Amino acid sequence: MDDDNRTDEQLMLAYGQGSAEAFEVLYGRWRRQVYRFLLRQCERSGVADELFQDVWLRVVNFRRQYAVTAKFSTWLFRIAHNRLIDHWRSERRKPVIELPKADDCETDHFDTVAAPDELQPERIVERKDLVRIVVGAVESLPDVQRETFLLHEEGGLTIDEIASLMDVGHETAKSRLRYAMTRLRTQLKECRP
Numbered sequence: 001m002d003d004d005n006r007t008d009e010q011l012m013l014a015y016g017q018g019s020a021e022a023f024e025v026l027y028g029r030w031r032r033q034v035y036r037f038l039l040r041q042c043e044r045s046g047v048a049d050e051l052f053q054d055v056w057l058r059v060v061n062f063r064r065q066y067a068v069t070a071k072f073s074t075w076l077f078r079i080a081h082n083r084l085i086d087h088w089r090s091e092r093r094k095p096v097i098e099l100p101k102a103d104d105c106e107t108d109h110f111d112t113v114a115a116p117d118e119l120q121p122e123r124i125v126e127r128k129d130l131v132r133i134v135v136g137a138v139e140s141l142p143d144v145q146r147e148t149f150l151l152h153e154e155g156g157l158t159i160d161e162i163a164s165l166m167d168v169g170h171e172t173a174k175s176r177l178r179y180a181m182t183r184l185r186t187q188l189k190e191c192r193p
Contacts, residue, residue, distance in 0.1 A: 008072030016063040023063075027056065030073065034080055037154040040138060041084055041147065051087060055080045070161065077155040078165045081147070137187040145180035152177055 004011065004025045014022035034055060039048040058079050066075070138146060144166075151157045151165065163173035 009068045012063070012066050012072050012075075013068070016066050023060070026059075026072070030076060031056075033154045033156070034076065037077065037080055037150050038084065040135070040150055040154075042087075047087065051080070051083050054083050058083070070164070071157075073155055074157060074161040074165060077151055077157060081151075081165055133188065134184075137184050140187065141180050141183060145176050145183070148173060148176040149180040149184070 004022075006014070006022075006025075008026060008029065011019075011022040011026045015026065031052075035048065035052050038051045038055070039045060042048040042051065055076070059076065069075075138149065141149060148162055148166070151162045152159075157165070159174050159177065160170060162177070163170045166173065168176075
């Protein structure tokens with residue numbers, strides 16, 4: 001958890017002025033969301049890793065040109081979005097999602113002391129199964145709905161920010177998110193025992 005009270009925009013401006021510590025705070029705040037956004041739209045985790053590095057390299061390279069014209073997260077996810085578009089064009093493929101392998105899931109370490117209920121092996125298996133179901137449901141969304149959903153959920157972007165990033169109207173972005181949420185709810189209800 002970072003104790004820095006500065007906004008993301010203030011941190012990015014400080015980084016542009018040479019504060020490496022400001023970058024570390026920003027990276028700590030946003031690395032997981034950016035990586036999950038990329039991973040859920042790529043075929044392989046290796047591709048997501050490469051795109052992730054490219055996104056942060058672009059942040060580093062444009063630190064001096066950064067100007068506060070929108071929230072930092074909008075700027076950051078626009079870079080990620082554009083990098084994905086470039087990747088898909090070069091691959092001439094539609095984006096797909098890779099289901100996580102069991103080895104990729106975080107594991108908990110057990111001592112000889114009894115673990116709390118949520119760390120019992122049965123609960124861990126249930127959570128992993130739930131993750132697979134949710135990832136599969138997100139994977140099944142049409143491309144624009146999936147990206148809209150991930151920008152909202154992973155990036156924390158508002159409808160207006162998503163609309164601006166994707167170059168569509170407010171109502172279009174709102175509809176895409178609504179359709180994605182409706183479709184996910186329906187699929188998740190069908191998966192319940």
